[in-house]
Amino acid sequence: MCDDATASAGPRPFSSDEAASVCEVWQELGLPGLIDVHTHFMPKSVMDKVWAYFASAGPLVGREWPITYRADEDSRVATLQGFGVRAYSSLVYPHKPDMAEWLNGWAADFAAHHPDCLHTATFYPEESATGYVSKAIQRGTRVFKCHIQVGDYSPLDSLLDGVWSQIADSQVPVIIHCGSGPAPGRHTGVEPIRALLHRFPSLPLIVAHMGTPEYLEFLELAERYPNVRLDTTMSFTDFSEADAPYPKEALGRVRDIGDKILFGSDYPNIPYGYPHALEALIRLDLGDDWLRGAFHDNAAALFDVTN
Template sequence: MPEASVPEGPDTAAGVRAWAGRIGLPGLVDVHTHFMPRNVLDKVWAYFDSAGPLTGRPWPITYREEEDRRVELLREFGVRAFTAMLYPHKPGMAGWLNDWAAGFAARVPDCLHTATFFPEPGAADGVRDALGAGARVFKAHVQVGGYDPNDPLLDGVWGTLQDAGTPVVIHCGSGPAPGAYTGPGPVGRLLARFPRLRLVIAHMGMPEYEDFLDLAERYGNVHLDTTMAFTDFSEALAPFPADGLKRLDALADRILLGSDFPNIPYPYGHQLHALERLGLGEHWLRAVCHDNGARLFGLAPA
């Protein structure tokens, strides 16, 4: 991949803003950032600190800050809109996580109101309640939740979200470690049943990049987010295939910037420079880092 020019201080907020300004962006739209109740976040951080079985390697949290400071940092980076990705791992969690997320979105207007669900009785009612409260994006984590997206308890969820046209960011790839229902097979079966779903495949479907590109090429509402893909950290374990770059270019209108902030083991700006060094040009970067997300969520012009 060709090397890109790097402005001074790329790891600082000023460096991130300078990068965006250099390619003509009014800011960034990041569809994959994490905000969640502090007791849940503490458990997530403790898992990363222990190099848990899904990671198997040191994973220092770069932005281990209090909630207000994390919001402030994203604003300093010039992020216009971001999400509060949160997810349950057992029944009974989704409702109170959604209540928390609604409160967070109410006090942080640049957060896209995020919600979640779990395969349990009443899941579809919970999704309808969240939509009624203003949810604009949902998160599904097949790996952590350990569930089949085709579980009959979720049929009403997917039908409701398909009809609403509401995006769902779904972690369904087998990275960093495979789960019982990860990989392209279960999601492919889901899309065959609900072909109009607006799925956003988290982490570009890492490591099954090409299989998830196939799904995006087959289904016009499927998007992919860049979260951790192409970075040095991920390339060491799951390199993106060089022959996939032309496919990324062809899907320029359906690739979305995601970062995994704050739970990343490197500075925020590294994700941006990793995208630039793909060599797909400034038009592609503008689409991925701002325009596609702004269009998907109907953001007012900056």
């Protein structure tokens, strides 16, 4: 649990000092805790492969990327609880056919055993997608994950028409990695998403990583479409700013759509401590009301987090 202890500079990951430093942030804002919309929990065999890929600095990573919170599943869950995270996701994503439905089953079981986890599901362009997405929605999925870069597919694939139609009707949000960072894919960038929203303008999309590095293009979509939001995952941190700095002249616009900004961390797959993800937003100096929305209130309203 959180306490009021003052965190030392650069607290060690998994330490009580680190938990205290995170809790201090939301306590000073008068919040009941944090909501982190962008966290990863996966079957162990999949997570091990993801971590191995990051360790190898594979082409989709593009640079050295140590995993700060590499630990067993129970320890990772307990760490989020110690941070005062009231709700989080188990973002799973397939990279090939005949994988998504299995991941959805695992994620449903994980959510059933971890009440703070938003029941998460995913999809891939395949004949069975419409059917298992329908099943996921009926079973209470609260958020979908779509990873254009890793999946290496177009969101405009006709095999996804039935998926997008159901999502538009159900209004279950989709956290979508569609920007070209950290390395571009064949179908990343803003143009496919513009075309998708032209066809389904009510889609509830949460653009991951603020759309890195096509920040301005995805910001414009969030300004234009009522159900398009942005998550802050890794954005504004020293790690991201080194390669893809957010344009300072656009921060006023980010403040103006403050109710569409959701905090995400990419925990546990981040190359720095969790407190830095919070500090990166605080130092933008966009005001306490903006921070309260980003860290908690916007996601609480979207996902109906009340307990």
